[in-house]
Amino acid sequence: MHLYDVPLAFSLVGLALYVVLAGADFGAGIWQLVAGGGPGGKQIRDHAHHSMAPVWEANHVWLIFVLTVTWTAYPSAFGxxxxxxxxPLFVAALGIIVRGAAYALRAGTSTARELRVIDTVSASASILTPFALGSMAGAIASRRVPVGNAAGHLFSSWLNPTSLLVGTLAVAASAYLAAVYLAADATRLREGELERQFRARALAAGLVAGAVAIGGLLVVHADAHRLYHGLVRGGALGGVIVSLLAGATTLALVWARRFEAARYTAALAVAAVIAAWALAQNPTLLPGLTIQQAAASHDTLVALIVAVLAGGVILFPSLALLFRLVLAGRLDHAPTAAPLLPRDGVVAASASGLLGRVAGACLIAGFGLLTVADAPWAHAIGVTALFAFIATGFLAAVGEP
Incomplete structure (x- = not known):
């Protein structure tokens, strides 16, 4: 790995975290939209709102991080x-603003009609935003963004088969992640009916997302053959396989009502898709522009890397504390919430320091395989190890001491 690759690695990790965390927030909005009427529908909407409200704003930190790092490290590509x-960038920004405003306005509603209008608008934004962001990813992946200021077509660059596929997959993945997370929260709160409903939604959404992803390979083969060629060989193929295995494991865990473990396998399934895309496109960033060519000056890259690492010292402990409080139920709104469930084996393992040691080993293995080895399979394992470092490090941070 060269110096000019490091900011891109930061951006990809940030993108994976944004998709996994903010995607669940958008997915919660989708389930609010289709919750239906009556007391049952209201219960679903309230549960989705209360589960995501404490963390929705923190989730969007990762989008700001990705944009800032990409802008600084690869200015020509970003422009x-x-x-x-x-x-689509404007649509996504508008959707995020609407979604955030809904959280603030929802608390001030005085009638059921006002609440229904706010939930409907917010939920609609929860569909448009991941679709718009996914269509942007599809445009980049299918090489429809040429180098230059507005050099690509204003509409066909993101309204094409690959972009529509990735946008649809982003919406489906958001609903899938949200259903798994909300089922886990319902279990923690001992809300049996909500657990049952979100378990069914998680299974259905997982099957739909998997079908879209697998069937989408045919679309990519026909519309973006270079991308398809990259996905079915080398390290990218490893990422695709990891995603399929993690997705199947998640469905099995949800079926067995092991929702806490399913949180992490669901996240891995989605993050592995991003890793596969990155490996399939490497070293090209945009048509005719490699990562090295797009990179800023050496001094800028060094300053950026130092700034990111220094900021991480503040950011990661803060986010770990926030998620620790959320997962422990300390920020639950319901005053009659049942006592918290006993810690499961995963969290108990973090208490003994096992997960911390595993995270350190994954970090060393990931950077070692990416910087020393040249084989594509080694790079695939290295990327997987770094994502494992993120997952196990997060678990170690949020576990009770």
Whole structure:
């Protein structure tokens, strides 16, 4: 790994965290939209709102992180992407604003009609935003964003088969992640009916997302053959296989009502898709522009890396504390919430320091395989190890001491 690759690795990790965390927030909005009427529908909407409200704003930190790092490290690529894809970028920004405003306005509603209007608008934004962001990813992956200021077509660059596929997959994955997370929260709160409903939704959404992902390979083969060629060989194929295995494992865990473990396998399934895309496209960033060519000066890259690492010293402990409080039920709104469930084996393992040691081993293995080895399979294992470091490090941070 060269110096100019490091900011891209930061951006990809940030993108994976954004998709996994903010995607669940958007997915919660989707389930609010289709919750139906009556007391049961209200219970679903309230549960989705209360589960995501404490963390939704923190989740969007990762989008800001990705944009800032990409802008600083690869300015020519960022300018090309932002100008050609200005319309979906605007739609996504508007959707995020609407979603955030809904959290603030919902608390001030005085009638059921006002609440229904706010939930409907918020839920609609929860569909448009991941679709717009996914269509942007599809445009980049299918090489429809040329280098230059607004050099690509304003509409066909993101309204094409691959972009529509990735946008649809982003919506399906968001609903899938949210259902798994909300089922886990319902279990923690001992809400049996909510657990049953979100378990069914998680199974259905997981099957739909898997079908879209697998069937989408046919679309990619026909519309973006270079991307398809990259996905079915080398390290990218390893990422695809990891995603399929993690997705199947998640469905099995949800079926067995092991929702806490399913949180992490569901996240891994989605993150592995991002890793596969990155490996399939490497070293090209945009058509005719490699990562090395797009990179900023050496001094800028060094300053950026130092700033990211220094900021991480503050950011990661803060986010770990927030999620620790959320997962422990300390921020639950319901005053009659049942006592918390006993810690499971995963959290108990973190108390003994096992997960911390595993996280350190994954970090060393990941960087070692990415920087020393040249074989594609070694890079695939290295990327997987780094994602494992994120997952196990997070578990170690949120576990009770």
């Amino acid at each position: 090309s992407i932002a100008s050609t894809l200005s319309i």
